Amino acid sequence: MSTKTNNILYIEDEKEIGQWVKNELEAKGFKVLWLESGLELPTDFGAFGVVILDVMLPGLDGFSLGRRIKRARPDLPIIMLSARSSIEDKLEGLDFADDYMTKPFHSEELVKRVEILLRRQGNHEATNSKRQLKHIEYHENTHQITNTQTGEEIILTGKQHQIFNFFIRHLNQILTKEQLYEGVWNEPYIEGDKTLMVHIRFLREKLEKNPSEPEIIETIRGIGYRVKG
Numbered sequence: 001m002s003t004k005t006n007n008i009l010y011i012e013d014e015k016e017i018g019q020w021v022k023n024e025l026e027a028k029g030f031k032v033l034w035l036e037s038g039l040e041l042p043t044d045f046g047a048f049g050v051v052i053l054d055v056m057l058p059g060l061d062g063f064s065l066g067r068r069i070k071r072a073r074p075d076l077p078i079i080m081l082s083a084r085s086s087i088e089d090k091l092e093g094l095d096f097a098d099d100y101m102t103k104p105f106h107s108e109e110l111v112k113r114v115e116i117l118l119r120r121q122g123n124h125e126a127t128n129s130k131r132q133l134k135h136i137e138y139h140e141n142t143h144q145i146t147n148t149q150t151g152e153e154i155i156l157t158g159k160q161h162q163i164f165n166f167f168i169r170h171l172n173q174i175l176t177k178e179q180l181y182e183g184v185w186n187e188p189y190i191e192g193d194k195t196l197m198v199h200i201r202f203l204r205e206k207l208e209k210n211p212s213e214p215e216i217i218e219t220i221r222g223i224g225y226r227v228k229g
Contacts, residue, residue, distance in 0.1 A: 007047050008114065010034045011065065012054040012081070017103075021052070024107035030114070038065040045073045049118050052110075055082035055093065063092055070096045070158055075143045077117035078158060081105070091195065096157045099186070116186070120165075131168065131229060134215050136207060138168065145207075159184070160203050163196075167217065171229035174220050200225065 008025060012018040013036045022032045033048075035041070038060045045051070051069055055062035066078050080093040085102040093100045099113055131138045136154065137146045143161060145154040156164060162184045167175070181189040181196050189196075204211040218226045 006049060007031045007033065008050050008052060009042070009045070009048045010052045011036075011038060011041075011057065011062070012052075013037060013057050014054075021107065021110065025111065025114070028111050038068075041065065041068075045069060045076055048076065049121060050114050051076060051078045052114070053078055053080055053097075055080060055084055055089070063096075066093070067096050074155065074158075074161070075121070077121060079110070079113060079117070081110075087195075091198075094159045094185075094195075096159070098158045098162060113186070131171075133227065133229065135209060136216065138164075140168070154206050156203070156206060159199060160206070163199055163203060164207075167225070167227040168229075171227060174223055174226045176224040180224065 006029070008030050010018070010021060010025070010032050012021065012034065015036070018034055018036065022034045025032050033042075037058050051066075053062045053066050053069075057065070060068075062080060062082070066080065069076060069078060077099075078097040079099040079101060080097045081101050081103060082089060082093070083103040090100050098117060101110065101113065130140065132148075135147060135149050137148050138144075139146075143165075145156065145164075146152070147154055163180065166180060166183050175183075177196055178189040181187070181193070185195075200217060201211070204214050204217055207216050208214045216227060218228070220226055
């Protein structure tokens, strides 16, 4: 791993948990800047490869901090940590974050999720190409999406980026809901769960000329979705 992506910004106000996570990550070779609140939040996030963020923090909560970080650097992966396990909290976190882990958790699982996000980041940075999909242009190295007809940049949330990137990695393939959900959330799909459908709807509202008649993210009735390249 490069020096840049080896650095982790970790924000956790519980000293015992914070010290434990810091020690576990550093034992695996990561460099960790551990802060106990968002008051000391760096102004430049360019030195970090991943942010690990607790939800319950003094002052600004983790959701507010996470959104601020994503606005400053949309491509920086964020893992949310929280004892709050309700679907409402998860959906709020995953609206901008790239992963959400509930407490208690095993350090090995956290390390593995960090490694997965860094590997994705590295794979994206290694590419330097752009793709034209109908009226949008996607730069794979910067994750920038541009509407070529208006010249405007299309801003996606963290989870929307993950879904879109998964489509890009599987261009022209018909993907089932199960494949999409498990590939993006790293969890088994539960029949009847509307999470993916809601995210696809919001993604279409940003990408499509007419979201009710999508040209980019096609619905394959009875199966799932496809993006043609």
